[in-house]
Amino acid sequence: MLLTKTKYRDVHHQLIADCKKGDQKAQLEIYKLYYKAMYNSALRILKNQADAEDVMQDSFLDAFGRIHLYREEGSFGGWLKRIVINNAMDLIRKQKPSEEINESKVLLTEDQEDNIENDCRLEDIKEAMKKIKNEYRIILSLYLFEGYDHEEIASIQNISYGLSRTRYSRARQSLLKVIQQLQTEREMKWA
Numbered sequence: 001m002l003l004t005k006t007k008y009r010d011v012h013h014q015l016i017a018d019c020k021k022g023d024q025k026a027q028l029e030i031y032k033l034y035y036k037a038m039y040n041s042a043l044r045i046l047k048n049q050a051d052a053e054d055v056m057q058d059s060f061l062d063a064f065g066r067i068h069l070y071r072e073e074g075s076f077g078g079w080l081k082r083i084v085i086n087n088a089m090d091l092i093r094k095q096k097p098s099e100e101i102n103e104s105k106v107l108l109t110e111d112q113e114d115n116i117e118n119d120c121r122l123e124d125i126k127e128a129m130k131k132i133k134n135e136y137r138i139i140l141s142l143y144l145f146e147g148y149d150h151e152e153i154a155s156i157q158n159i160s161y162g163l164s165r166t167r168y169s170r171a172r173q174s175l176l177k178v179i180q181q182l183q184t185e186r187e188m189k190w191a
Helices: 013-020 024-046 049-065 076-094 110-119 122-131 134-145 150-157 161-190
Strands: none
Touching (some): 013 024, 024 076, 024 134, 076 134, 122 134, 122 161
């Protein structure tokens, strides 16, 4: 029996085909379909609304300028998200490191991690994500929120697979420490 490989067909295939022809109405429709998700992806990495908006807009311009390169081997949304993330990473590389909290070298035990994770609130996670190192925030965002695996993250960040896993582990530890600090501060405030 001969198996043939079929080409992926995106749900928005016709809109994409029209975009390839330069149809501005189709481009506007694609923008409306994807802008919120792309903005959120950029915001999780950049943690700055203005930068996220700029990266999102630039990414759409890049995508429409390079739409002929989209081969329909995966979803258009995934292809577009990759452009957004690459543009966000480029912006981070250009910027100076922002203020980050000083981390202690003490690692949390598995029991401490489990307790923190079980008591974690969404507000704590959001606040803690703002306070950890950029490289940690980025890898957590890519892995947890964007759904990339370590092989993909390694490719995006131009690092080895092992370094991606190591950074993720350290990032998780760092995030949990900050969450623990936030929880302690909140408990002291209510005591």
